[in-house]
Amino acid sequence: MSRDYLNPYLSGVLLGLVLLVTIFVSGRGLGASGAYRSALSAAAQVVSPQRATANPFYAHTPAEASPLKSWLVFEVIGVVIGAFLSGTISNRLRLTTERPPHVRVQIRWMAALAGGALFGVGAQLARGCTSGAALSGMAVLSLGGILTMMAIFGSAYGVAYFVRRLWVAA
Amino acid sequence: MGPFVPNVITDELNLIVALLVGVALGFVLEQAGFSSSRKLTGLFYGTDFTVLRVFFTAGITAMLGVLLLGKLGWLDTSIIYVHPTFLTSALIGGAIMGVGFVVGGYCPGTSFCGAAVGRIDAMMFVAGGLLGALAFGEAFPAIQGLYMDRPLGDPTLPAATGLPPGMVAIGFVLVAVTAFAAVGVIERRVNPDGPTAGFPVWRHRLAGVAVLVAAAGVAALPPLQARLLARANDAAYRHAHPPARMTADELAFRLLDEDPSLVLVDIRPESAYAAFTLPTAVNLTMEHVTGKSGRDVLGRRRTLKVFLADREDEAVTAATLAAQLGYESVAVLEGGLDAFRAQILSPSATEDTRLDEDTRLFRLAAAPRLTALIAARGAARPVVTPVKRVAGGCGV
Numbered sequence: 001m002s003r004d005y006l007n008p009y010l011s012g013v014l015l016g017l018v019l020l021v022t023i024f025v026s027g028r029g030l031g032a033s034g035a036y037r038s039a040l041s042a043a044a045q046v047v048s049p050q051r052a053t054a055n056p057f058y059a060h061t062p063a064e065a066s067p068l069k070s071w072l073v074f075e076v077i078g079v080v081i082g083a084f085l086s087g088t089i090s091n092r093l094r095l096t097t098e099r100p101p102h103v104r105v106q107i108r109w110m111a112a113l114a115g116g117a118l119f120g121v122g123a124q125l126a127r128g129c130t131s132g133a134a135l136s137g138m139a140v141l142s143l144g145g146i147l148t149m150m151a152i153f154g155s156a157y158g159v160a161y162f163v164r165r166l167w168v169a170a
Numbered sequence: 171m172g173p174f175v176p177n178v179i180t181d182e183l184n185l186i187v188a189l190l191v192g193v194a195l196g197f198v199l200e201q202a203g204f205s206s207s208r209k210l211t212g213l214f215y216g217t218d219f220t221v222l223r224v225f226f227t228a229g230i231t232a233m234l235g236v237l238l239l240g241k242l243g244w245l246d247t248s249i250i251y252v253h254p255t256f257l258t259s260a261l262i263g264g265a266i267m268g269v270g271f272v273v274g275g276y277c278p279g280t281s282f283c284g285a286a287v288g289r290i291d292a293m294m295f296v297a298g299g300l301l302g303a304l305a306f307g308e309a310f311p312a313i314q315g316l317y318m319d320r321p322l323g324d325p326t327l328p329a330a331t332g333l334p335p336g337m338v339a340i341g342f343v344l345v346a347v348t349a350f351a352a353v354g355v356i357e358r359r360v361n362p363d364g365p366t367a368g369f370p371v372w373r374h375r376l377a378g379v380a381v382l383v384a385a386a387g388v389a390a391l392p393p394l395q396a397r398l399l400a401r402a403n404d405a406a407y408r409h410a411h412p413p414a415r416m417t418a419d420e421l422a423f424r425l426l427d428e429d430p431s432l433v434l435v436d437i438r439p440e441s442a443y444a445a446f447t448l449p450t451a452v453n454l455t456m457e458h459v460t461g462k463s464g465r466d467v468l469g470r471r472r473t474l475k476v477f478l479a480d481r482e483d484e485a486v487t488a489a490t491l492a493a494q495l496g497y498e499s500v501a502v503l504e505g506g507l508d509a510f511r512a513q514i515l516s517p518s519a520t521e522d523t524r525l526d527e528d529t530r531l532f533r534l535a536a537a538p539r540l541t542a543l544i545a546a547r548g549a550a551r552p553v554v555t556p557v558k559r560v561a562g563g564c565g566v
Contacts, residue, residue, distance in 0.1 A: 084287065
């Protein structure tokens with residue numbers, strides 16, 4: 001039997017303290033979607049170095065270092081390790097597809113893939129996702145971060161009704 | 171004083187910090203239930219508001235922490251990374267992400283957590299995220315205009331609205347606590363067996379009040395700079411802790427002697443400094459004394475820091491401030507730059523009949539040499555290098 005989740009407010013305080021320590025030590029916030037770009041940047045160098053240099057999206061600094069040697073890539077590797085540890089301790093490791101009973105596995109996969117793709121586009125456009133723009137932006141009271149946060153949640157609530165079949169039974 | 175990047179810890183060590191921060195982040199997110207897409211999306215259907223609770227509690231915790239550390243003088247908030255604002259892309263990107271959230275059931279950070287504990291849907295989300303970013307990357311040359319549209323720099327909400335940061339923080343805490351109370355009512359109605367059922371209600375109410383009181387306390391706390399400055403301006407404190415004074419003659423002598431242990435700190439505004447200053451003097455205005463550029467100048471060991479202002483009184487304020495911050499060997503120019511100009515640089519400086527012969531002869535010789543030195547410096551003025559913001563963020 002897997003253990004219960006932590007009280008959300010306690011989780012929030014702990015998450016806030018992780019963010020605060022990050023800002024205090026490294027002077028920057030948390031992130032996740034930036035690692036997509038680093039991964040693609042590294043792949044582009046292997047697949048087609050000419051295209052990689054022609055498109056500023058795949059550029060990185062310093063140019064001689066690997067794009068994977070970046071703060072966010074290391075942080076995301078840590079996230080996977082930390083979540084795995086937590087899942088192990090609380091007995092939540094299962095190779096499974098999480099879905100409501102009425103939703104077929106393939107539908108859930110397609111929706112996750114599509115949602116991920118939308119998040120991939122949106123996060124690159126907004127220069128950050130829920131972590132890098134919204135949460136970290138809120139901590140330092142960044143205007144852009146707070147606007148992006150409002151746009152994310154506003155749009156999600158606006159669309160939620162139309163895709164309710166993905167999550168709630170009729 | 172934080173942040174420790176880029177001066178205290180190196181880029182390499184910073185990557186280790188990133189890894190450790192990531193482990194802590196992943197652990198907390200998974201413990202909170204963020205590896206579960208149904209828990210995440212419960213927010214949009216009223217069944218489970220865990221995301222809102224965790225997210226806003228984290229936001230206000232970090233926000234109040236940053237504000238408090240800044241006011242205590244432990245964190246230089248002027249150089250931490252602030253997510254930049256490009257109005258159009260921030261809103262459109264956010265709207266696209268919102269759809270991705272409710273369709274996909276994750277956001278990028280939580281999808282990594284879900285994948286780590288074996289959720290295949292989370293792995294699909296990660297793959298989708300890479301595809302989406304690839305599509306964006308391939309289209310990037312064509313949509314750069316949209317990406318760069320309406321740049322506003324990196325303003326904070328307090329800077330954009332003119333409200334003090336403490337007030338903005340209180341506003342956020344009020345909104346968060348109200349939202350927590352409201353979603354508790356909704357959740358109980360929609361999903362009586364939801365997380366709300368197991369909550370220690372009274373403890374949560376007390377915590378809500380406590381965080382409001384804490385926010386008000388942080389907002390009311392005067393910043394370190396203001397507290398130290400008030401003390402530096404306090405007559406009794408100044409009387410009890412007078413800084414060392416250097417006469418104009420001694421300063422002139424040491425300047426001509428090219429004394430390497432002398433650091434001249436001109437605290438006047440930049441325009442006054444540009445118009446006239448003494449040789450080798452650096453410009454460090456009052457508000458920078460407490461910051462990182464202040465430490466670069468005043469932290470130099472085995473040097474005597476002499477504060478310069480037109481009047482001695484103003485220099486005493488800066489020197490007292492520096493002494494309170496723990497900087498050693500600080501002094502002021504006796505009589506200020508006004509006295510220096512009158513006693514050393516003006517042609518009538520040697521006509522004072524009360525002077526002894528040695529001083530008169532010294533001033534006679536020093537005036538033309540110092541005047542030449544001041545004129546010769548011209549464009550080659552040493553200036554305090556502005557401390558750069560820390561690099562960060564997820565964008566291009």
